[in-house]
Amino acid sequence: MQNQGNPDQHREDTQGQGGQSQGGQQFEHEIQSPSAEIDLKKIQEEVSNTVEEAVIYWQKNDNIHKKLEEIKKTLVEVAGLERSFDVIFREMTFGSRRTGLFYLNGFAKDEVMTLILERLTFLVPDQLNTNAVKAFFECYIPHIQVEKVNKMSQVINKVLAGSSAFFMEHESTAIVMDVKNFPGRGPEEPSLERVVRGARDGFTETLLTNVTLVRRRLRDPGLKYELIQVGRRTRTDVAIAYIDDITNSRDVEAVRKKIKALDIDGLPLADKQLEEAIINKGWNPYPLVRYSERPDSVAAHLLDGNIVIFVDTSPSVMILPTTFFDLCQHAEENRETAFVGTYLRLVRFIGIFASLFVLPMWLLLATHPEFKPQALYFIGAQKASKLPLLVQFIIAELGVDLMRMAAIHTPTPLATAIGLMAAILLGDVAVKAGLFVNEVILYMAVAAIGLFATPSYELSLANRIVRLFLLILVAIFGGPGLIVGSTLIIVMLVLHRSYNSPYLWPFIPFNAKAMLNIIIRRPVLKMKERPSFNQTVDSSKMRKDES
Incomplete structure (x- = not known):
């Protein structure tokens, strides 16, 4: 491949600090013959991308x-x-x-x-x-x-x-x-999409295993897997999955063309690099695809007319198009009765709303009492502190993120100890020292719980950034800052599209029936139509004579 066998690189690899190694001596001995000199010249001149x-x-x-x-x-x-x-x-x-x-x-x-x-x-x-x-x-x-x-x-x-x-x-x-035997692990339950009842198998790093797990649940001859190799050097296997008599063929063709048009060295980081290359190319913090590690969830989305992209070496797959409200749903809601599933869904929506707006709204009422209704007289800092409220929130935000990153990079037996230490240092000691007020710690904990209850990890990270943005606007501009900031966020989400699908559907454009299905987890037999934003070929889930 490119400059393969470059002598300078060879000497650098085989030469230690104490002098030239045996490999370097052997290389110099080999190039003394005329034929070896010709090969060396060819090696130096070689430039090949494939x-x-x-x-x-x-x-x-x-x-x-x-x-x-x-x-x-x-x-x-x-x-x-x-x-x-x-x-x-x-x-x-x-x-x-x-x-x-x-x-x-x-x-x-x-x-x-x-x-x-x-x-x-x-x-x-x-x-x-x-x-x-x-x-x-x-x-x-x-x-x-x-x-x-x-x-x-x-x-x-x-x-x-x-x-x-x-x-x-x-x-x-x-x-x-084809007698390959890839090193890998067996299917196990995904850590981010756990359910109390349901399948315990999840995707692995092997592409063939992942497509087979979905095929086991969808015994439909219409399910197609198109294999494309991406990357001049890595030649990573990418599979596009769809049901041909349900999924919109124009969307499939658009995805296929974008993947085939990629001209890069490779995808060592698998699906995330592919997403940035073909879908989310800008600085938009919100995810435009949904990631999943559950074969049952992927099978359900395929039946709804979505396109699924598998990337070899990745234990997660991309589902597109997606919406903001689709990212707020979890497999656990469909594993319970319709009534309990609706309750869980409403609680989750409340948690996501709290993670976004509880802190900015509390800061607004604490710093501008004129906006505070009489019934909420207790809102606000009861004691003075040495730091401004905005600084306290920023420090708390950074502290939560540091604790999260420390827990990820820490062995499991020590993760609990780190959590206890962070809670004591950031909570109790900071309050007693007068750096923080109790209310900041309380509402920060509520917002953090709402983030952790968000099913999509990518959506929770985006909401954290938006919340920090709203906090700064409220601290600077007060009430107008919260209103203008919230409006800007909504406008940004409205303008963004996930493969020609409205990101805030069914809220904008408004679809009353679909919005009701988002808020309420209806019984299976009542869900007769597929989501309209997918623009599927076959929109009905039931036979016409049974619907």
Whole structure:
């Protein structure tokens, strides 16, 4: 790939503080011959953005050479053979025909490969007289996922993705076997979307496992998974999932075009980088997609006509389009009865509203008593403190964020101790020292609980920033600051769209029936229509004669 084998980089990697290492001496010894000098010049001049460009640079074309020695030379320069310990080229002879098995040591499934090699050892020369590739492919490789490949770059890309390839002397075709075995963990309940009753399986870092978990719940032939590779170097697998007779085809095509048009080195940070590249490109703090780690929630959204994007190596998926109110809903509400689910939903909405407006409204009433009704005479600081109220709120906000980050980066056994220490230091000691008033700690705790009750982690972070913005406006401008700030936030949310869908739907534009469904968790048989903002092909969830 680009500048692969650069000598300056090689010396930097192999030279320690005490002098040049053995690797550096060996490299200098190798370049003394005229042929090595020519290779060194080619290495210095190489600039290639893709594997195909690198293969063509080294062997003038992208065909598979018929000689194993030439194949090895290409693999040395392009794939890192003999330079990376996990890149293996195993030469063997089967039926008097020389072969080379090319694979990555960490991805090969030992049991399957051993079985294949054991079967090949029984070959005799007479069985390979006519067409060795055809004989290997059709008769002697007992595996399901096997294909013939004629391009060298395709072979290298497939091996880097975990497959294994057979090269044969005098043959310009390779046999690629999908025998990869990715390191990973088993499905377990997501930490951010826990439910009291319900499935305990969640997505993992393996793409095939994730799509299978959804397929298990949706046995619909209309469910489609389109696979696209993104990134010139990482070649990350991205799968677009949708139900073709429900989802709007224009939205699917728009998502497909944006993903295919990406021209970047790669997606090492998986779905979050993909979201920023194709959806949320600006400084908008609010999430324009919904993340989920629950296969049952993803299946429900697919049935509603949403598009789901899976990214390999990520245990979460992106659901789009989405709305502000969709981000406020949780799977727990649908695991209870309609009445209890409605109660939980209302409590959650109250918590989200409190996390946004309780602190700015209290600060307004505490600093401007003229706005305070007689019934709320008790609102305000009962004791004086050494710090202004705005400074107290800012310190408390930063303290809560620091405590949250410390809990994330702290081993679980110590997380409780950190919480107790922060509560004592920031709460009790700060109040007794006269730096804080009791009311600030109280209302800050209420707002923090509301944030933690927000189902979407990304939405809670955005609400925290908006709350801090409103606090500053109230401290500077008073009542007009709260009104203007709230209006600006609403206008910003109205102007933003999630893949051509109104972000504040069904509040703006107002849809009374859909808004009622947002506030009240209706029984399953009463939910006969899919959300209209998805603009689905089939809007009905029930058969026409049953609705």
